Each structure stands twice: as C-alpha cells, then as structure tokens.
Amino acid sequence: MISRKVLITGSFAVGKTSLFNRFIHNTFSERYLTTIGVKVDKKEVAINGQDVSLVLWDIAGEVSQEKVPRTYFLGASAVVYVFDLSRPNTLKNMEADLKLIQKTLPGCLIKVIGNKKDLVSEEELIIMKRQIPETYLFTSAKTGENVEGLFLSLGAQLVEKKDLD
Amino acid sequence: MLTQILLISQSGFILKSAGNLLPSHWLLHHSARETFPIIESLWPYLQNLKAQEPSLRLDCVAQPHPKLAGFYCFSFRQTGGHRKYLELSIQCCTEQALQFRKKNQQQNEARLLP
Ligand SMILES: Nc1nc2c(ncn2[C@@H]2O[C@H](COP(=O)(O)OP(=O)(O)OP(=O)(O)O)[C@@H](O)[C@H]2O)c(=O)[nH]1
Ligand SMILES: [Mg+2]
Numbered sequence: 411m412i413s414r415k416v417l418i419t420g421s422f423a424v425g426k427t428s429l430f431n432r433f434i435h436n437t438f439s440e441r442y443l444t445t446i447g448v449k450v451d452k453k454e455v456a457i458n459g460q461d462v463s464l465v466l467w468d469i470a471g472e473v474s475q476e477k478v479p480r481t482y483f484l485g486a487s488a489v490v491y492v493f494d495l496s497r498p499n500t501l502k503n504m505e506a507d508l509k510l511i512q513k514t515l516p517g518c519l520i521k522v523i524g525n526k527k528d529l530v531s532e533e534e535l536i537i538m539k540r541q542i543p544e545t546y547l548f549t550s551a552k553t554g555e556n557v558e559g560l561f562l563s564l565g566a567q568l569v570e571k572k573d574l575d
Numbered sequence: 576m577l578t579q580i581l582l583i584s585q586s587g588f589i590l591k592s593a594g595n596l597l598p599s600h601w602l603l604h605h606s607a608r609e610t611f612p613i614i615e616s617l618w619p620y621l622q623n624l625k626a627q628e629p630s631l632r633l634d635c636v637a638q639p640h641p642k643l644a645g646f647y648c649f650s651f652r653q654t655g656g657h658r659k660y661l662e663l664s665i666q667c668c669t670e671q672a673l674q675f676r677k678k679n680q681q682q683n684e685a686r687l688l689p
Pocket of ligand 1: 421422423424425426427428429439440441442443444445446469470471472525526527528529549550551552553683
C-alpha cells in the first residue's frame with residue numbers, strides 16, 4: 411500500500427481540525443478548541459483498486475505560513491491550504507503563503523479550500539468564484555459537503571503522480 | 576518523568592524499548608510505522624537522517640498513539656556505528672502544552688471578535 415503525508419494548513423479557526431475530524435472520524439463539533447503543535451492520523455482509501463493510506467497532519471493555524479515550523483513540511487506529498495469563506499481576511503496572505511509552500515516543497519500538490527460554505531449565500535459564492543481560480547474547492551466540515559470528495563481527489567492525484575514518477 | 580526511548584531498525588521494527596509510557600510488549604518487535612502514524616508519514620525522511628545531523632524534534636504532538644492521551648515531544652536521531660539505528664525519545668509535555676493552548680485559545684478568540 412502506498413502511504414502519503416498530507417499537511418493541512420492555513421490561518422487560525424478556518425476549520426482545519428474540523429475537516430480532519432470530518433474526514434477521519436465523520437464527526438463535527440461547534441466548539442472551537444485551538445490546535446497546538448500537531449495531530450497526526452490516517453485513513454485508508456481505495457482509489458481505482460489501489461489502496462492509499464492518507465496520513466493527515468493537522469497543525470496549529472498561523473496568520474502567515476512563515477510562522478509554521480519548517481519541520482511540519484518534511485516529507486509532505488500534498489498540502490491542503492484552508493481559508494474561511496465567512497472571514498475574507500483569511501485570504502489576505504494566501505498569495506505569499508502559497509509561494510512559500512511551493513518554495514518549501516517543490517513539486518508538492520497544493521489544494522486550496524474555502525471552508526464553511528454553509529455560512530455564505532449562493533450569491534456570495536458566485537462573487538467569490540469570479541475572484542479566485544477555478545480549481546479552488548468549497549467545503550463545509552459542518553455538513554460534510556465536498557470533504558470526502560476533497561480527500562479522494564487528492565488521493566487520486568497522488569496515485570497518478572506516483573505512476574508518473 | 577514520563578518518557579520512552581525506542582531503538583528502531585532500518586526496516587522499521589522496534590528493537591529496544593525503555594520507559595514508562597507504554598508497556599514494552601506493545602512495542603517490542605512491532606513496526607514503529609504501524610504503531611505511530613507520525614513515523615509512517617516521516618519514514619522516507621527518517622531513513623535518510625545522518626548520524627552527524629542534529630536530532631529532528633517535533634514538540635507538542637497530540638495523542639501520537641491511541642493509548643497516549645495528551646501531548647508529547649518526539650526527538651529522532653540516527654545512531655552512529657556501522658549499523659544504523661534510529662533512536663526515538665518520546666517525552667510527555669502535556670502540562671506545558673495545556674498552558675500554551677490556554678494562552679493561544681484566548682488570543683485567537685479575541686482575534687475572532689468583530
Ligand atoms: N458553520 C461552520 N463552522 C465551522 C466549519 N468548520 C469549522 N467550523 C467552526 O469553526 C471553528 C474553528 O474550527 P477548527 O476546526 O477548530 O479550526 P482550525 O482551523 O483547526 O483552528 P486552529 O486549530 O486554531 O488553527 C469551530 O467553532 C468550528 O465548529 C464549517 O464548515 N461550517
Ligand atoms: Mg485546529
């Protein structure tokens with residue numbers, strides 16, 4: 411079985427832990443308990459007959475990725491960068507953050523996620539979509555919308571990447 | 576002090592274990608990668624650690640094993656000698672971590688206020 415490290419990062423309170431818990435345990439809590447350090451857990455998924463172990467790292471949120479300890483990036487095959495659709499300021503540092511991640515992990519797969527989709531209206535989403543690349547995905551850890559899809563498509567891309575390498 | 580020191584072979588098996596975090600029979604001869612997901616995800620990197628390099632430290636790892644509640648500091652180093660082993664020391668740091676979280680929680684909640 412192939413095993414891949416996936417780092418979940420972004421600003422604080424954007425829903426990183428909630429996405430982690432939704433995917434790994436299918437649970438959600440309204441209560442905010444900030445993460446410190448790192449929590450690691452894994453889930454095995456089957457993609458086109460190939461078993462993949464996705465080992466997720468849920469780390470403490472930082473307003474800027476410069477503050478994230480470099481050791482957290484070690485060996486990551488993919489990074490899920492999360493922002494909060496209901497707090498536009500969580501997008502403020504995204505450009506610089508994504509550049510830094512690309513520099514730290516050249517060739518790594520990066521997925522940008524707008525979370526808390528349930529908190530914004532369809533109209534707001536349409537406006538948001540006009541301003542950001544099409545590949546960005548909107549999720550809700552609360553309702554579960556697109557969460558499984560996010561990690562399965564990530565797994566599929568990692569399998570594809572392995573076949574190409 | 577709550578600690579555990581493990582000696583891990585190049586193929587990832589736990590060869591020696593000393594400490595008071597987990598009973599040794601849960602660890603000895605088991606795969607370190609299967610026992611700790613954090614090791615699984617760092618394995619290719621850990622295998623390439625050099626003996627002369629400073630140890631790799633990860634502070635504040637939350638619940639690294641189903642039976643280890645709280646927070647732990649992980650420190651990996653490659654031993655010297657003609658046979659390479661990975662030495663892992665795990666140290667409980669729950670008390671400091673909870674204090675730190677309290678501070679961060681207050682700070683983040685304040686920043687969330689409109
Ligand atoms: N409505 C709604 N609330 C969410 C969603 N995801 C997370 N939340 C809430 O947002 C708050 C923060 O969620 P966390 O998952 O702890 O955020 P985090 O990014 O891990 O935060 P840090 O660990 O501090 O960096 C919590 O109160 C969650 O219940 C979502 O999709 N919808
Ligand atoms: Mg968190």
